[in-house]
Amino acid sequence: MSADRLSQVFSALADPTRRDMVARLAAGDATVNELAGPYDVSVQAVSKHLKVLEDAGLVSRSREAQRRPVHLEAEVFDLMTKWIERYRREAEERYRRLDAVLRQMEQPTDQHDEGRPGQEGTAS
Template sequence: MTDQLSKVFAALADPTRRDIVARLTESDATVGEIAEPYDVSLQAVSKHLKVLEDAGLVTRTREAQRRPVHLEAEVFDLMTKWIERYRRRAEERYQRLDALLDEMNGVEDDDLDTTITERDAG
């Protein structure tokens, strides 16, 4: 799992590949259709697609003479679960910190109240 996750994050580290993935969320597309907006060769786009394919983010199918590239959404579930696990841990740490700060502020407020009371009584 971690090995695939490493491949996915490495594949998505490139802005062109992230853009390709974003475009494939709309619909499947051929290499030529994917390459249209970029000022690069079909070969360069094919190399990007190969990295995405090796990471499990896309697959290629055959429809007669057409070979569309398809986004594999299940891989995003893997990423989401990994991110969510660490987001929850971070949230728990922040909640503990908030509780500690509230406790510390409460103690300081009590000390301040005691000091004011003693001063007023004296």
């Protein structure tokens, strides 16, 4: 249990049904039964999905009479976005650098290049 938050969040969203629930919750809170409507699975299964989303911090449940309205928590999304953007930026930057190097190598300048900006010790 209790893997790190990021793993939980990614894992939770790896399921299409759960992603769909999130999509619908983005439009407004809903109860378990309301959420269960469209899918042809038992209410218990939906309840389980919600537990996964809740454990990941993507969703919270309040109490309102005998109902438990489910509410989408937007904050956790930032965690993912930050992670993704970080490495995407790095990768793209590296790509740009590589591209520059390639362009330079194509130039028939007789200047000896020795830049080799690459990764020499990437794997420790």
